[in-house]
Amino acid sequence: MTAVARVYRWEIAKLLAQKRTYLGLGTAIVVPIIFVLVLVLRSGGPNDVPLGRYIRDTGLAVPFVVLFFMSIWGLPLITALVAGDIVASESHNGTLKTILTRSRERGQVFAGKTLATATYTLVLVFAMGLVGLVAGSIAWGFHPLTSLSGTKVPAGHGVVLLLASLGVYTLPLAGIAAFGIFLSTVTRNSAAAVVGALMWALLMQLLGVLPGTESIRPYLLGTQFDAWHGFLRTPADWAPVIRAIWLCALYIALPLTGAYLVFLRRDVAGE
Amino acid sequence: MTGAGGMPVEVRGLVKAYGPIRAVDHVDLTVEPGDIYGYLGPNGAGKTTTLRMLLGLIRRDGGSVALFGRDPARGIEALEHVAGFVESPTFYPYLSGRENLQLFGALDGGVDRTRVDEVLEQVELRNRARDRVGTYSLGMRQRLGIAAALLRDPKLLILDEPANGLDPAGIRDMRTLIANLPDRGVTVLYSSHLLAEVEEVCTRVAIVNDGRIAFEGQLDELRGSFGVSYRLETADDQAATTAARDLEVSIAVADGGLSLEADPSAIDRLTVELGRRGIAIRYLARQQRSLEDLFFQLTEEAS
Numbered sequence: 266m267t268a269v270a271r272v273y274r275w276e277i278a279k280l281l282a283q284k285r286t287y288l289g290l291g292t293a294i295v296v297p298i299i300f301v302l303v304l305v306l307r308s309g310g311p312n313d314v315p316l317g318r319y320i321r322d323t324g325l326a327v328p329f330v331v332l333f334f335m336s337i338w339g340l341p342l343i344t345a346l347v348a349g350d351i352v353a354s355e356s357h358n359g360t361l362k363t364i365l366t367r368s369r370e371r372g373q374v375f376a377g378k379t380l381a382t383a384t385y386t387l388v389l390v391f392a393m394g395l396v397g398l399v400a401g402s403i404a405w406g407f408h409p410l411t412s413l414s415g416t417k418v419p420a421g422h423g424v425v426l427l428l429a430s431l432g433v434y435t436l437p438l439a440g441i442a443a444f445g446i447f448l449s450t451v452t453r454n455s456a457a458a459v460v461g462a463l464m465w466a467l468l469m470q471l472l473g474v475l476p477g478t479e480s481i482r483p484y485l486l487g488t489q490f491d492a493w494h495g496f497l498r499t500p501a502d503w504a505p506v507i508r509a510i511w512l513c514a515l516y517i518a519l520p521l522t523g524a525y526l527v528f529l530r531r532d533v534a535g536e
Numbered sequence: 537m538t539g540a541g542g543m544p545v546e547v548r549g550l551v552k553a554y555g556p557i558r559a560v561d562h563v564d565l566t567v568e569p570g571d572i573y574g575y576l577g578p579n580g581a582g583k584t585t586t587l588r589m590l591l592g593l594i595r596r597d598g599g600s601v602a603l604f605g606r607d608p609a610r611g612i613e614a615l616e617h618v619a620g621f622v623e624s625p626t627f628y629p630y631l632s633g634r635e636n637l638q639l640f641g642a643l644d645g646g647v648d649r650t651r652v653d654e655v656l657e658q659v660e661l662r663n664r665a666r667d668r669v670g671t672y673s674l675g676m677r678q679r680l681g682i683a684a685a686l687l688r689d690p691k692l693l694i695l696d697e698p699a700n701g702l703d704p705a706g707i708r709d710m711r712t713l714i715a716n717l718p719d720r721g722v723t724v725l726y727s728s729h730l731l732a733e734v735e736e737v738c739t740r741v742a743i744v745n746d747g748r749i750a751f752e753g754q755l756d757e758l759r760g761s762f763g764v765s766y767r768l769e770t771a772d773d774q775a776a777t778t779a780a781r782d783l784e785v786s787i788a789v790a791d792g793g794l795s796l797e798a799d800p801s802a803i804d805r806l807t808v809e810l811g812r813r814g815i816a817i818r819y820l821a822r823q824q825r826s827l828e829d830l831f832f833q834l835t836e837e838a839s
Contacts, residue, residue, distance in 0.1 A: 271646075275639050282630045359626035363684070366591045366620075367643035370612050532594035534585075535623060 268369055272377025273384075276351075280381060285350065289343035293389045296339065297331045297397030301404050315413060315494060320401075323408035325423040327401025328394040329497070332434055335393065336490035341441050341466035347385050348445025349458030351378045352528065356453040362533050375528045379446060379521060386442050387435055394431045398424070414499040430493030436509050437489035440516030441466045447520035450528050483508060486516050542605025543568055544692040544723040545590065551598035552585050552747075559585045561747035562599065567692075567725055567740075570718045574738035575727040578835055582747040583727045587622045587696050590725075591615065603692060620694030620725070624701075625681020629670030633661055633680050636669055640684050647687060655683040658713070674701030682713070693717065696727045711737050731831040745835040758830055766803055768794040769819035770810065779809050793819070 280286045304310055304320060311317035314333045316326045355361040364374060410423040418426065445462035452458050469487035472478050482488055492509035495502040545567035552560040560582045567573045577583050588594045590601055592608035592615065601607060606614035627636045634652060641647025656662040659679035664672070672680065678701050685693055695714075699707045715737045717724055728734050734741065735755060742752040751758055768787075770776040773794055780787040785806050786797040796803065803820075810817055 271642050275642055278635075278639070279628060279631070282628070282635075358628060359623070360628060362588075362591075362593050362622060363626050363640070364643060365593060366615060366618075367640055367688075368612060368615070368645055369643050530595075532588075534588060534594055 268373045269376045269380070272369055272374055273380045276377050276381035277384065280347065280385060285346050286385070289346050289385075290389060290392060292343055293335075293340070293393040294396045296335060297327060297393060298400050300331055300334075300397070301327060301400040305404050315491075315497070316411070319411045321405050323410055323420070323423075324398055324401030324403065324405050325407065325410040325420060325427065327404075328397035328427055329430065329493075331393060331397045332430070332490075332493070336434070336437075336487075337470060338463070338467060340389065340393070340438055342463050343389060344386050344438050344442050345445045345459045345462035345466070348382050348442040349449050349460075349462050350455045351382050351446060352449040352524075353453050353455040353458050357455060359535070365533060371529050372525070375525055379443075382442050382446060383439060386438050390431050390435045390438060394427060398427065412499050413494055413497040416499040418497075418499075426496045429496050433493045433496070433506055433509055434490060436492070436513035437486050437516070440486050440489070440513050443517040443520045443524075447524040450524040450531075484512060486513070489513055542602055544571070544604060545573075545725060546602040546605075547586070547590070547599065549599035550586065550589060550596060550601060552582075552589060552594065553597050558747050560589070560596075563744065563747070563749055565742055565749075565752070567723060569723055571740055572714060572718060572724045572726060572738050574731075574734035574741035575725060575744065576731055576734065576741055576831065577729065577744035577750075579729050581729075581744045581835070583729075583744060584622055584696055585747075586744070587620075587694055587725075587727060590694060591618070591620070591622060593622070617691035618694065619685035619688040619690035619692075620696070621681045621685065621698075622694075622696045624674075624697070625677055625684060627669040627677065627680065627684075630668060632666050632668055633672065633676075633683075634665040636680070637684055637687055641687055644688055651687065655686045658686060659683045660709075675703060675706050678702055679706070679710075682710070690722060692723045692725065694725045694727075697729070698726070699728070699730075699733050707733070731828055743831065743834050750834045758834075764797075764799065765823040766796040766798065767819065767821050767823050768796055768817070770794070771816035771818065775813065775815050776810055779813055779815065780806055783809060795823075 310320050311330055314330055316329045320326045320330055355364070365371060407420050409420050410418045412418050441462055444465050445458055448458035448461040449455070452461070466487070469485050473482050473485050473487045489509040489512060492505040495505040543566055545565055547563055547565040550560050550563040551558065563582070563586055565575070575583055575586070585594070589596045590603065590608060592612070595609065601609065603614050603618055608614040628639070631639065634656065637652045637655065638647065641652065653662060656665050659682050661676060661679055661683065664676065669677065669680065678698060682695070682698065685695070698710060702710060714724055714726065726734055726738060738755070740752075740754050741758070743750045767790070768776065773789070776794060777787055780796065783802065783806055785802050788795050796806070798806070807817065807820065
């Protein structure tokens, strides 16, 4: 096992031992279930959101609609909860000096923490999507999906599109996570990093709806939460997907590079 | 015993400044193999800052540090044979004592359960190994900190105030543990603000104050480095004081008698002179000053 893999493994073990992990993961799982229950018990629905009109036609539509609602602040908050804490909690507990005086380089420790945060983000999105699919299918069956272009997509192919969409959806969330890690490293304060990362996500959303921001809108992090729409068109529109990939790579790389350099060089005193 | 080569600790001209304040000011230290080396000084003297630089946690502003010949600022390899803690040992409160040790062992490259049990046994924490560290007392955390350090099978153990939070029995047990370490090839650098805590176990000490080394050497040298004092009682202390000053012997009134700071030959001359002047000597005895007094004098003088 490589050095980074060892750190990664223990970072995952530490996440699994913390309540905040289950709080986030639990929320990601419970939200689609509540969403389905409400729609089962009441008439009407989210007709003005993508695929909202078809939500009672097939369980396949549920995770897509939930993705839309959770992108506003739900998933950014849950992601920030862990990303903002991943380094700062070590400072708070005073354990940073302990792990940095064992046999691992600072870069290896940072890489392990970043990978663990990425894993958490990925699990979060896929757990939410799959629970939404199962809950929706129990309520309304597993039927072909109507795409955003109005064509029918066979249920099996719909699952493939869902998995691809979840994958692309993870990218902007990873951008928020990267910013959370940056704040966690620089501020050494969990609360400041969690709130700061959430504020960053909300700012990106806000800029996207303000008048006069049309020219920068395609490049905002918040806009990339809609990149999966490209998969749901016939034929598939790859432009938003490709833009999300390179743009999110920047949103991820810049704060991570900053955090990495700070982590490598900072004095660790009393933390 | 010197591991990768070189002394366990060689520090030369070490400097750390925070703005205009020099927390560590040209400190030189040499810890030799098999030493139990006391690093002493009042709180705020710069001990912990020095230890942080030794462990590569903070960057230095000047000087050099070598642990077994390797500079901790150049990479984690320098800590290959080194373990310990600064300030106080810290753990993940939501993990058990055993899980914390397993985590640290994994960061070191892996450790088997038997070894974890061994070190837990050594610090008498095996029966609490499954409890979350968040429920441990301060003393138990100190002992777990020593266990975490021993887990690395170090050749150099750096301990910062390890007796903090321990009860008298715990301090005694820890001293015994530390005293036996050189027999197992472990050199110890033991930082404390209490001389009494380390004088029984330390072979050599450095006393630091205001970031500077005020003394380095063996405790016997420390005792010998200060002038010997004598207590004198006479039939006429005022006349005796005059006689002493005539002979340029340092004398002061103390506790109903006189206190002299002089070497034996000066005392010889003074007693003859007192006899010549007809001043009866009622009491004359050499005073053994405690190390604690010397420590305070040294640190107060330096500041």
